[in-house]
Amino acid sequence: MKLYTYYRSSAAYRVRIALNVKELGVLYIPKHLLREGGEHQLDDYLALNPQGLVPALEHQGRVIGQSLAIIEYLDEIQPEPPLLPDDPGERAVVRSMAMAIACDIHPLNNLRVLNYLKGPLGHDEAAVGRWYAHWVAEGFRGLEEMAKRSSADGRHLYGGSVTLADVVLVPQMYNARRFRCDLAPYPTLVAISTYLESLPPFQAARPEAQPDAEA
Numbered sequence: 001m002k003l004y005t006y007y008r009s010s011a012a013y014r015v016r017i018a019l020n021v022k023e024l025g026v027l028y029i030p031k032h033l034l035r036e037g038g039e040h041q042l043d044d045y046l047a048l049n050p051q052g053l054v055p056a057l058e059h060q061g062r063v064i065g066q067s068l069a070i071i072e073y074l075d076e077i078q079p080e081p082p083l084l085p086d087d088p089g090e091r092a093v094v095r096s097m098a099m100a101i102a103c104d105i106h107p108l109n110n111l112r113v114l115n116y117l118k119g120p121l122g123h124d125e126a127a128v129g130r131w132y133a134h135w136v137a138e139g140f141r142g143l144e145e146m147a148k149r150s151s152a153d154g155r156h157l158y159g160g161s162v163t164l165a166d167v168v169l170v171p172q173m174y175n176a177r178r179f180r181c182d183l184a185p186y187p188t189l190v191a192i193s194t195y196l197e198s199l200p201p202f203q204a205a206r207p208e209a210q211p212d213a214e215a
């Protein structure tokens, strides 16, 4: 199994957490998103993943893009410990929490969007920072309420064990802190993330622990 990754990519961070939770061995192949205009835009990588985004997982001759698709694939080939509940209704709720981040926050704030705001649209760093914080706040406001209703122990977004929703939360929290977003209005999310970040599979997946990490 090979994972095309970048230490600071939050979508790759999700997959690294899932791989660690499932104790699956993987070869990490870093793709630097900034060097040479982005190694993810070079022909060799586009031949593997025409979307030109990280992460991508290569396994048994197939290349899979999209972190949520990769994580669900890992959950199917290695069912223990499960990242999705057995019950279809519970599974849908967990997916909805994961998608609240992966579909509604992250795509508005990923590198190519920020670069487009700064470059062609000519916005300065301060404006881009406001854009970033705005979409985090919009997404976290609803997720905070969802977490209050669905967490069984104040340590997991749903129920009392690690799910797909937790795997997606931690990288988004990491990025929110990196961009200095105000997290005071989301005490439930902060408490959950703080607990999860202390777990070994999450620790080993954090950007600073990656072989391609930069100071």
Ligand SMILES: N[C@@H](CCC(=O)N[C@@H](CS)C(=O)NCC(=O)O)C(=O)O
Binding pocket: 008, 009, 010, 011, 012, 033, 038, 040, 052, 053, 054, 055, 065, 066, 067, 068, 102, 110, 111, 112, 113
């Ligand atoms: N929906 C995709 C998002 C992937 C994505 O946006 N990856 C970012 C890094 S977190 C990327 O490759 N960005 C390169 C760019 O924006 O040019 C997923 O979940 O895998």
